[in-house]
Amino acid sequence: MATPLEPTKRAYQSTEQRQSATIEAVVHLCAEQDPSTLTTARIANEVGLSQGALFKHFPNKNSLWKSVAGWVSEQLTQRVFSVADQHKHADQALEAMFLAHIGFIARHPGIPRLMLGELQKPGNGPAKRIVRETLTNYRQKVISLLNLGIEQQRVTPTIDADAAAVLYLGAIQGLVVQGMVGGDIRSLEKIAPRIFRIFSACFQEAPDAPQA
Amino acid sequence: MATPLEPTKRAYQSTEQRQSATIEAVVHLCAEQDPSTLTTARIANEVGLSQGALFKHFPNKNSLWKSVAGWVSEQLTQRVFSVADQHKHADQALEAMFLAHIGFIARHPGIPRLMLGELQKPGNGPAKRIVRETLTNYRQKVISLLNLGIEQQRVTPTIDADAAAVLYLGAIQGLVVQGMVGGDIRSLEKIAPRIFRIFSACFQEAPDAPQA
DNA sequence: TGAAAGAAAGTAATCAATCGCTTTATTTTG
DNA sequence: CAAAATAAAGCGATTGATTACTTTCTTTCA
Incomplete structure (x- = not known):
């Protein structure tokens, strides 16, 4: 045997x-x-x-989704906010956040699909609520950094901060969707700096107000 | 009886x-x-x-999705491109495209969900292919408008056109996602001009290159 | 009158959740 | 400290609901 x-x-x-x-x-x-x-x-x-x-x-599948959303929210918030706090100039903090965010996604390519998938669902499921609150939180952070930048005279004081924050998040999403179209999320890190560079024109000196 | x-x-x-x-x-x-x-x-x-x-x-559900994707692609391309062609200045064309796109989405709030839903799927289904080609096409249009704008001296000649095109699409997506977070896609039209206005800083005179 | 359009019932597959039971881990007790 | 007892983690089979698609038969209309 x-x-x-x-x-x-x-x-x-x-x-x-x-x-x-x-x-x-x-x-x-x-x-x-x-x-x-x-x-x-x-x-x-x-x-x-x-x-x-x-x-x-x-207990059920929904509870699992909620836990996943919580994990993503926690990781993203922690990593992105902590790198922002390592810079004392607001514009540098914004750039560091941007790159950290893209880097995090590049290391976890499933995350955009997860978050977009949650936002797709209508209504107010617990998982969607978490994603929504995370994004709102994030946007607020950007707005306050822009305001700080104005104080530091590193951001145009005439800026529309709310709109700029939407554009900031849009820049990230545009990059991610671009990656989904191309199929290679991981190569995002290469072009991320170029995107931020062009975005940064929005909060620097206004073009129609040449320095007096 | x-x-x-x-x-x-x-x-x-x-x-x-x-x-x-x-x-x-x-x-x-x-x-x-x-x-x-x-x-x-x-x-x-x-x-x-x-x-x-x-x-x-x-014949089956997939075929229906393909038809839907085709309809969306056709409508979006036709409407957006046709308004672009009504303007001879590239910067005005870009703005008109932007607003037409947001207006189209505001009148058909299901479209972002449809397109994002398709992009979520991995692989190369026919519906996803259509969405991908539409986006690529769109991006090309933006790039050529930016180049035209350079010739017309209405766009900074030092611009990174590829990156600016990604940011342009990102601005739209950021706006849409913002609407999905807030739950009211239809109110996008109100803030759309603000977003475009701040985006437009990216292709106007560069701040670190004061006019000679 | 026959071909296309439709309703209604049916089929096979899929999937979240449950159930009975076994195996491992921890706690209680003699 | 070991043995008994309880709790927790696991498997495999099953259940009931859902869903894309099919089949059969009926209705419309050119």
Whole structure:
């Protein structure tokens, strides 16, 4: 008789470990799959669990999406805001935020799909609420940096800060969508500085107000 | 016995009529529903057909998506390009395109969801191809307008046209996403001019190159 | 009158969630 | 400290609901 082929000990893990592994698996899977087509079976398989076992750690699928949105929000906010605070000049902070954001996305290509996927849903699901609040928060940060820049005389005082903040976020989104069209999210980091450079013209000296 | 309750005359229509009615129904439904959750039953109901009858006019659901993508591409391209051609100054053409695009979206709030939904899908489905080609086409138009603007001395000759085109599309997308966050796509038209105004600083005289 | 348009019922597949039961980990207790 | 007891993590099968698409038969109209 052949070797008894040990009964493949199951590697039990705590719910917390499984939860974070599952969240990472979802983020990872979204790099190459539309979130709305992600099945619990596919996710469980990626984590190394049976489909049913997933529900030992999340009460339902919606709760999983909420956790994923929370993770993304936390990571993004933390990383982007922290690099901004390392610069004392507002314009440098804005540039650092921009590049950090693109870098974060380049390392986690599934994130745009996740966030856009949530925004697609109408209504006020908990996951969508998190994404919305994160974006609003982000926009506020940009606005206050622009205002700080005005005080520091590094930003045109006549700037329309609200509109500039929308354009700032749009620059990131345009870059990301451009990456989705081209198919290579990871190469975004190369062109990101060029995009920011041209955006930066918007908050520097106004063209129709030549220096007196 | 009660009245025979007349057999409710059916209004037969040609396949072509049903096809365009179906496409419009999809665009309309996407205004308040994630495209990936749209069922053939829901669409048929909107058109006023039984679910099965839909397949008399489209061989399958993918073919319907392809038709919808084609309709959107055609409408958008036609409207946006035609207003651009009504202006001889490149900068004015860019502004008119921008406002026409936002206006079109404001009148068809489902369109961003449709296009983003297609871009979410990985691979090279026919519908995604159409969306991708439309965006690429659009970007090319912006680039050539910027180059024309340089000849007309209405655009800074030192501009990074490729990057500016990405920023231009990003400005639109940022505005749209902003509308999705706020929930009211239709109010975009009010702030659109402000966004374009601040974007326009990017292609006007460069700040660090005071006119010689 | 026959071909196209439609309704209504049916089919096979998919998927989130549940269930019964087993295996591992932790806690209680003699 | 070991053995018993409880709790937690896991599997595999199943269930019920949903969905794209098909089939059968009926109605319209050119």
